[in-house]
Amino acid sequence: MRKLAFLGASLVILAAQPVRAQEAPAAEPAAAQTASPAPAPSPTGSARLAAERRFTGDDLFDLSIAADPQISADGRRIAYVRRSNDIMTDRAVSAIWLIDTTTGDETPLGVADGTAAFSPRWSPDGKRLAYVSTAGGSAQLWVRWIDGGQAVRLTGLPTAPSTLAWSPDGRSIAYTMLVKDDGPSFGSAPRNKPEGAKWAEPLEVHDLLAYRADGEGYLEPGFEKIFTVPAAGGSPRQLTFGPYHDTGPLSWSRDGRTLYFAANRKPDWQNDPVESEIFGLDVASGAVTALTDRNGPDANPLVSPDGSKIAYLGFDDKMRAYENTQLYVMNRDGSGKRGLTASWDYSVDAIQWAADGKALYAQYDDHGETKVARIGLDGAVRTAATGLSGGGLDRPYTGGSFTVSDGGAIAFTGGTATRPAEVQLARGGSARILTDLNRSLREVKALGEVRKITVASSHDGQTIEGWLTLPPGYREGQRVPLILEIHGGPFAAYGGHFSTDNQLYAAAGYAVLSSNPRGSTSYGAAFANEIDKAYPGNDYFDLISIVDRAVALGIADPDALFVTGGSGGGVLTSWIVGKTDRFKAAVTQKPVINWTTQALTADGPGFFGPYWLGAEPWEKPELFWARSPLSLVGNVRTPTLVIVGAEDYRTPVSESEQYYTALRLRGVPTALIKVPGASHGGIAARPSQSAAKASAILAWFEKYRKGWTPPADASAK
16 A cells, blocks of 8 residues: 655674664764775784674575564464575575464474465464465465464465455455456467477567566566455355456454455556555455545555454545555444544554454554554554564665564564564563574674764754664774665665665675665654655755764764665665765666656556656656756766666666666766666565675775776766
């Protein structure tokens, strides 16, 4: 339902160390103390020991992270997904593990090696666990009997099932699945093909507005539909039909007669990427009834414990680039709709009813930290859990997930700036870490300390927050080269969370500054909408201001500043080097360079123009050009490397190619790196590529560490 986003002299050991909330003490500049961004060659003695303890690209293969913790209703067990990087396949492998919440003992689910298991969901009585596994080849729905340990494959589906939901009596499981169709066809090749002839592939025909999606490629014709299957085995039954996508999550009525889901079933659904309504589906007859009807997304329906109410998420569509997602409740027939969070300036990401039906638990971001609140039906709010994390490994995004037992115990994924997400359990406010997924690495590797800093923006005085990752062994008063690392989205947020990129840069001797300029989430809707129809723009001043703060604190070397960022961060990187020559070198990763081509070639063609710029390219071409970093390329003198995934459909490869070509024509030092097989969201998905990308960025910065002077006859003037 979310709108498209681009999406002291201390060694900190990889452990649960809190982020320092106070700023680093200011210090006078130290002469000739700029640290080298690369370890000295062939170190010996203590220097060799320090080098061996530094985080390297090889260490990415030793990392694991916890995700999707599902606590049983009685609170006795937690099933979670453990994602570990496999050095032989160069991919993250997902497995399901079970935790006894009393003893802390862990046991694997017991699937075959080389297969993936994910999406665990407990039966109502807690005796069985449904999940999706690739054991046997394709992704299928399985059920495991916990006490006996037997597991049975329930389906043999042509496409993967998702959004699993048990019926209240435990006899059925609902899920969604893509149902393929033939798609359009125009023309045909000659029919007299000789036997054994090798002809070209048939023509590809596309007739959808969004005909490709990042991470999926060119979309197969078909629509997501709702099914049920007997939990003890049997034939699946398709419940919904028609030329639109019926999506999860799914929620059953307490009598098991109705399933609730969200969809945009209007004839113009392709042109309105934000719209959706809540529907009730009669399981017996297949009749579908709309329960909401406003202009805006209504989604994530969740039936209350007594079955009388439905909670859901959404907002009024005001055609703005960002809206806080609000929490609502209504009666099960769609009457009595009311909001619970209208005066609460946070965006709700996920919800679960409290067992007594008097409140809901809601996940949200607050100043770069992810939390869980308990929101009463009277609108009263109290914090129930803090410290959630799990937005990824490469960069320090907010994120994580949670579930709640009937007794109010909260299972969630949480970590620190120097520890990837673990499974944690909160009871009555205090939390306990149940897993230790990276202990072997933690015992031998040292990571850079992370400190929070703030600054008043030079634009209007608004407070801008950031997190400085320091080189391991950093000494107070020492000036070191600084990398400004800008987040994507742009409607997203960084925080005090673990980041492999930042730690790799820090290990090479750099301080890394991860900041939340205006437009970032977790600071309220008004702060995020500072860039509505004005992106990029005044966020530039926020970023420069916090770089100045890092310099004023005596940490950043003002003569050794570098900048990089991906997606929205790539946009701002390209914008920054068009505005200033302060940075020695830059690396723009998967950027948008030209808003006209972005709006017409990305995988959200119904979204970027109307919502982010307020028009289509042919309606306000001057606006599209004025906000395009390509408009400033004539000013660029900073050596700028361009990186993009070879299968990026969110900020398509052509965006990066345009910028690379423009820089080359101007004589500005540049190179174009394509990450083979990588999508926009998956550019760091394979450990070897993630490590190689970070290494390439460091090599580029080192190459231009002493700056660059264009030749007298160069066009870069």
